[in-house]
Amino acid sequence: MSANTELDLHSALAWPFFEPRHRELAAGIEAWCRANLAHEDHEDVDATCRRLVRELGAAGWLKYGVGGVAYGGHGDTIDTRAVCLLRETLAKHSGLADFALAMQGLGSGAISLGGTHEQKTRYLPRVANGTAIAAFALSEPEAGSDVAAMTLSAREDGDAYVLDGDKTWISNGGIADFYVVFARTGEAPGARGISAFVVDADTPGLEIAERIDVIAPHPLARLHFAGARVPRSQMLGAPGEGFKLAMRTLDIFRTSVAAASLGFARHAMAEGVARAASRKMFGQTLGDFQLTQAKLAQMALTIDSSALLVYRAAWLRDQGENVTREAAMAKWHASEGAQQVIDAAVQLYGGMGVQSGTAVEMLYREIRALRIYEGATEVQQLIVGRDLLKAHAAATAGANTR
Numbered sequence: 001m002s003a004n005t006e007l008d009l010h011s012a013l014a015w016p017f018f019e020p021r022h023r024e025l026a027a028g029i030e031a032w033c034r035a036n037l038a039h040e041d042h043e044d045v046d047a048t049c050r051r052l053v054r055e056l057g058a059a060g061w062l063k064y065g066v067g068g069v070a071y072g073g074h075g076d077t078i079d080t081r082a083v084c085l086l087r088e089t090l091a092k093h094s095g096l097a098d099f100a101l102a103m104q105g106l107g108s109g110a111i112s113l114g115g116t117h118e119q120k121t122r123y124l125p126r127v128a129n130g131t132a133i134a135a136f137a138l139s140e141p142e143a144g145s146d147v148a149a150m151t152l153s154a155r156e157d158g159d160a161y162v163l164d165g166d167k168t169w170i171s172n173g174g175i176a177d178f179y180v181v182f183a184r185t186g187e188a189p190g191a192r193g194i195s196a197f198v199v200d201a202d203t204p205g206l207e208i209a210e211r212i213d214v215i216a217p218h219p220l221a222r223l224h225f226a227g228a229r230v231p232r233s234q235m236l237g238a239p240g241e242g243f244k245l246a247m248r249t250l251d252i253f254r255t256s257v258a259a260a261s262l263g264f265a266r267h268a269m270a271e272g273v274a275r276a277a278s279r280k281m282f283g284q285t286l287g288d289f290q291l292t293q294a295k296l297a298q299m300a301l302t303i304d305s306s307a308l309l310v311y312r313a314a315w316l317r318d319q320g321e322n323v324t325r326e327a328a329m330a331k332w333h334a335s336e337g338a339q340q341v342i343d344a345a346v347q348l349y350g351g352m353g354v355q356s357g358t359a360v361e362m363l364y365r366e367i368r369a370l371r372i373y374e375g376a377t378e379v380q381q382l383i384v385g386r387d388l389l390k391a392h393a394a395a396t397a398g399a400n401t402r
């Protein structure tokens with residue numbers, strides 16, 4: 001990674017959002033990435049991913065995505081700034097390494113937030129040390145953005161629930177040891193009739209129905225449940241509270257998707273500046289042209305504004321604040337902004353920008369899904385818009401009662 005990226009991250013770390021431990025963490029993960037991610041094999045994505053989870057666990061980085069020191073976590077609550085710094089740095093070096101870390105946190109988040117002592121003891125230490133792979137199974141073929149429309153059913157039967165239906169686009173599908181599955185238990189219509197379960201991958205009746213290939217390869221699958229019997233003791237939280245648990249999990253990890261976008265953008269910026277400074281044309285270098293300087297300036301502005309939104313949301317959450325609006329703004333701006341920054345870097349590279357295997361070409365593919373998953377940009381816009389109207393209604397009601 002170029003000196004330029006390091007300087008940018010270093011100056012961001014001086015912002016008041018961070019504490020000394022965050023600066024130490026950032027330096028530690030940067031050094032680990034340099035030592036461990038130089039020669040990644042992307043031929044067998046499943047094997048690479050399994051290895052990355054083990055290595056990230058052994059190095060202690062996965063602890064930050066797990067809540068509860070007694071269960072192998074770094075702290076009793078998840079340190080959002082730490083998770084964001086880890087994802088930003090990993091994404092700068094390797095999309096797959098970022099994915100491996102992120103999914104351990106997302107896949108086990110509902111256990112950290114709503115699990116019993118027994119459930120936490122059974123799963124979290126293995127997630128934190130990288131010996132068990134986690135997955136988060138919310139989306140369905142007919143319920144993606146409109147996730148409350150899910151139909152996968154969980155029918156009570158004695159001391160168990162019987163699951164029938166499909167989940168799709170499930171990251172780590174096919175290599176996970178367990179899935180946190182959200183299913184309709186029917187206590188009430190819509191979002192209030194959904195419960196969460198931890199389902200072990202070897203549960204009879206659960207099968208990997210289809211592996212899904214995407215433009216930036218990572219393990220992904222459609223799961224099919226046909227009479228899969230899950231003990232009642234595997235339910236997370238109370239019946240009907242699954243949707244809330246899913247949203248609370250996303251509230252933590254949505255900001256970290258923005259942080260990963262920022263890492264990809266920083267990498268693209270470093271590549272773009274290096275190219276602008278070195279490519280000879282028309283008797284000058286590419287960077288001598290004011291059009292190029294304006295492009296680089298726009299990239300830098302997008303990156304700094306994204307970083308400010310990411311770490312504002314992360315810091316606020318670490319203060320115990322509700323960050324629904326701030327996390328949505330961060331994810332929306334940082335993922336869309338990173339796409340623009342990376343596209344500009346591709347343009348600076350000319351033909352090489354679209355040549356398979358160049359850094360900017362890989363970044364171009366890596367960033368795309370982040371504008372879609374964990375709530376597409378349009379969904380984030382709705383969240384922000386509705387939150388503003390809600391705040392206005394509350395303020396108006398307050399004024400009328402005074």
Ligand SMILES: Cc1cc2nc3c(=O)[nH]c(=O)nc-3n(C[C@H](O)[C@H](O)[C@H](O)COP(=O)(O)OP(=O)(O)OC[C@H]3O[C@@H](n4cnc5c(N)ncnc54)[C@H](O)[C@@H]3O)c2cc1C
Pocket residue numbers: 136137138139141143144145146168169170171172214220369372373374375376377378379382
């Ligand atoms: C690489 C990848 C990994 C994923 N990993 C997981 C995972 O681990 N677990 C999991 O549960 N899911 C996962 N998903 C699923 C992801 O969360 C869904 O793809 C996403 O929520 C969008 O749902 P959909 O694909 O059904 O698109 P749709 O819901 O059909 O939406 C299509 C498009 O419609 C637009 N749109 C949506 N809502 C509105 C609106 N209100 N107004 C206007 N336009 C709108 C958006 O542009 C959206 O992209 C993953 C997806 C991808 C691509």
